[in-house]
Amino acid sequence: MPRLIFPLALAVIGTILFGDGAYIHAKAWLAQVLLERAFDRSVATGRPVKPWSWADTWPVARIEVKRIGASAIVLSGTSGQALAFGPGHINETVDAGERGVAVYAAHRDTHFRFLRDVTIGDVIDVTRSDGERFRYRADSSSVVRFDASGIDPATQDFELVLATCWPFDAVTSGPERYLLHAILIDERD
């Protein structure tokens, strides 16, 4: 059956490739489930809790946009590893709720897919791992190059920036990033 070998091989490679892609999504989804648990424990205990024993990162915050029912657990750091599991908090920036800009970045095709639906004026809730809750309002968006983000870490305001790749529908990665700027409007326990 040599004639069948070529299509079979093609089918196998195709399946592997497809599976590989699907795996990224599966991993992103599954990780969020595990992270959700770790985060809840973290809030309860007040200490960083690793989602699984070999993880090199831990959840630091939960972002929610109630209007579109989106929610994601943010991890510390933005290594490629961390970003596969959830949005990452860029370590050079402040924590949510502090003076300055807190920057969270995530993949446009997984955790921050919902950013395209967030419109100016939407309320973004951020819960920190210490249980503090902050309410932000999206006030502008911009498209920048990754190395010229224009984010001013020394700003006097309380800001939040959600960053992801731009454009949303592209298949390959490019230099442009989409930034959603939000500003603290309310602080609650």
Added chain:
Amino acid sequence: MDNCDTVDSNGHPWLGRLVKVGLFLLAQGIAVLLVSFVALLVSFAPGWSATIEQASLLQPGDAKSGSLLLKEDGAYTQAIRLGIDVDITVSGPTLRTRVTQIFRNPTKDWVEATYVYPLATDGAVDTLKMVVGDRVIVGDIRERQQARAIYEQARRNGQKAALTEQERPNIFTNSVANIGPGETVLVQIEYQEPVHQSGNEYSLRVPLVVGPRYNPAPIVQSVDFRKDGSGWGATSSDPVPDRDRISPPVLDPANTSPNSAPINPTSITVHLKAGFALGEVKSHHHNVKIESPDNTTHVVTLADGTVPADRDFELTWKPVAEKAPSVGLFREHVGDADYLLAFVTPPSAEQATQKPLPREVVFVIDNSGSMGGTSIEQAKASLLYALGRLQPNDRFNVIRFDDTMDALFPTSVPADIAHIGEATSFVSTLQARGGTEMVPAMRAALTDTIGDTNMVRQIVFLTDGAIGNEQQLFETITAMRGRSRIFMVGIGSAPNTYLMTRASELGRGAFTHIGSVEQVEERMRGLFAKLENPAVTGLTAKFSEAKADVTPAIIPDIYRDEPLVLAAKLDKLAGSLEIKGRVGDRPWSVTLPLQNAAEGKGLSKLWARRKIGDAEVARTLREMTPEDTDKTILALALDHQIVTRLTSLVAVDKTPSRPEGQPLKLSELPINLPAGWDFAKMFGERPQLTPTQLRERRADAGQPAARRPAPVAPDAIRLPKTATAAALKMIAGLIMIVLALILFVFNRRQHLLTDAA
């Protein structure tokens, strides 16, 4: 298997094979095409999605200007045309300006036109006339909402109507409804204004264009708690709630060919009756013809007929004698009250006897995009001049701002050669770019770190004032001014005079305007005379017999060469007016007998206008509640028939003109970019001139600030890569699986065929 096939394959086995191979190749070809098509899409994706989605994502609030222009196919030649005629009569201390706007509709549609235009800051607009054919309709003053309602009603009924509204004390909007195809409608407004005096120079200024304003994005809904600790407060959200109303579309100079007629052509005539023999009469930014039919009157007209409305018109005149009259007293009887306007120039103190106090001067320079072109050059030249004037025992600092800011030194430093040199090179390298976040810079300048009371603390603020959140700036000044005094230097061809005047008033300083590089030295010298010489302080005014309502209620300090201008409402014109104060450390007083006052025109309106200004200041200073302020303003405005932020003029033609069922199109008239401004700096790169991009350009122009400007921070944060290959892998995988299936089906079919054979 059908018969034919069997026969075929039996008859020509090789032919059948060939057909199958051909079919296979065809399928392959289709698959390859598919893959390459996907690849193409991928490679183009960033390009198209960026332009289209960005526009919809970034400018949520600008559908108004965008959709508007689409209707007109993106071409302004189709839109309504406007001509402006300004006629000014100067009579002694006041001037009356009549602005006639000619709206011509060359289109085949019924049109509603709105035009945003500037007027003098302290002008009192009291008359609106609309001329349709040979009928003149005179407008009435009404509360703003009511006027709007009347106008809307007339608009719906197809009647011609005009509405004059105040957006800022120096920005007004005229709306004209139901201009028929090919029709021309004249709208005329008139306002009263005092003549400005400085030293022995008298001046008037006609602002002709509203410079595009930087409107900071809504930042946060902040809560202001009352100071009494009652726990009650008010929230304030958008710093510029009316951004749409003060952001008309702006023409890109590159799009208007030099041969075409100027947009918004303006003609200006000034009838100058100064009341004294005139010496030099000079127009600073326009070529003029000056004729004098008699000794006391001069008629000034533009030499070139009409000019595009892209810069302020400034006219100054001096008396023929060396010294200007140091006192002027004018009266007007309106209703049962007398109104009085007094000009007094205090004597300048002999400086020789006094050693000037050492000063701490904080220079703030605006290097935002609106300062691009010649403005930044003027600002830099002014600042460099100022640095050169500092004394060794002074201290100074330099702060520059756009939407970011830098202070040259952490705190004020002695003005020694090394520091001055450092400041000079800092200033020389400044470039105009970015937005205008003025409040943080003002806050930084007002922060008094040294607190040395032996030094006079002065802030010299160089800007064009092109911002829309004036109120925020005023509140900052009020809250933080402490012992600092603020001297505003207005830069460029069309600065925001309202901001400058009010800010220097609240900051107890003075306002200087620099309109061209040639004026830098002269004006800065004047400013330094003010900075270096003692002001006249502790001023009071007292009427011996008459009961008077004086404005300003608390007389500000007067700087060198500036006159004290008082307006008062009196119950009777009797007795005298005594003004007391201190020049340096010496007491000074002057008594003016009211009997000698000369007849003046429109003084009551000026008085009312200043009372309204006082009320606004009191509100900023929290001396008056907003409700009380509004009540006071409304009463004054209705009494004296002037347009304020609470009152508008509305004129309605009783006879309907637009036939029922005919649609009405809205046309926002474009304004010119102020002369010397750089379009690219304000609104980004120039696009190719296709209609769609023209639309985007307008959208951009209407909303330069809704988008948070990207501050140029050197240590900006690098963003991680945030796209996975998931989609790419899945697409490639799917294509391969589909290919494999096609192949498999073909093989199977071939198999069956050979079996059958």
